[in-house]
């Protein structure tokens with residue numbers, strides 16, 4: 001049985017992707033940072049439907065945690081065929097000249113370094129260069145990589161812009177080794193990432209700025225992530241799919 005490792009999968013887009021991948025028969029490694037109860041609930045839901053899953057705590061900002069996460073994955077039967085770099089953080093809205101260095105480093109380390117290191121570990125397991133069977137890596141970016149999020153989250157936008165460059169570069173680096181690397185750029189999606197830090201009325205303001213006049217759901221993004229992981233997209237690599245309701 002093939003395995004899929006999804007970072008930040010205890011809730012939101014990661015959890016929706018975990019449930020979908022399990023329905024397609026993959027063993028799911030549900031990485032979580034702090035909320036073990038939520039991760040256990042995702043695992044239980046999968047197991048109740050006859051699927052296989054394991055919750056593994058790891059902070060993607062810490063290399064030692066990432067190595068431990070992949071070792072836990074190695075101990076499960078099956079072949080790692082997909083990695084979803086989904087974990088990400090967004091902090092309170094502010095201008096760049098109000099941000100302290102620690103915040104900028106936190107965002108870049110979690111969103112960028114964490115994704116690069118997870119991809120590195122996945123490649124060592126998937127690449128035909130290392131005797132692997134190939135696989136798929138999906139990086140979760142953001143519409144902020146295109147808009148730049150001025151006055152709100154320039155640090156976050158910069159991290160997602162870096163993710164897009166990484167998706168394009170890595171897709172070419174490992175294309176001949178059986179690994180596809182793609183990205184998804186969600187727009188405004190109704191998840192708990194927006195629970196902190198937004199100004200009053202922000203959600204309504206964002207909604208009206210979207211041509212489709214609504215936010216997306218975690219499940220709508222999970223569908224794209226899964227498609228990019230699946231055998232339905234075997235000739236797609238280096239693509240970054242905009243899923244932002246036309247924004």
Ligand code: NAD
Pocket residue numbers: 007008009010011012013014031032033034058059060061085086087088089110140141142143185186187188189190191192193194218
């Ligand atoms: P979310 O906050 O529910 O999910 C993010 C997950 O990442 C959480 O489970 C969180 O615990 C985990 N995480 C954060 N830091 C971590 C760390 N250091 N180590 C391990 N896990 C960590 O929000 P979401 O909307 O589901 O976000 C998923 C991804 O989608 C993120 O990369 C986010 O930037 C991206 N995204 C979301 C939106 C949106 O509007 N919701 C839009 C564009 C992009």
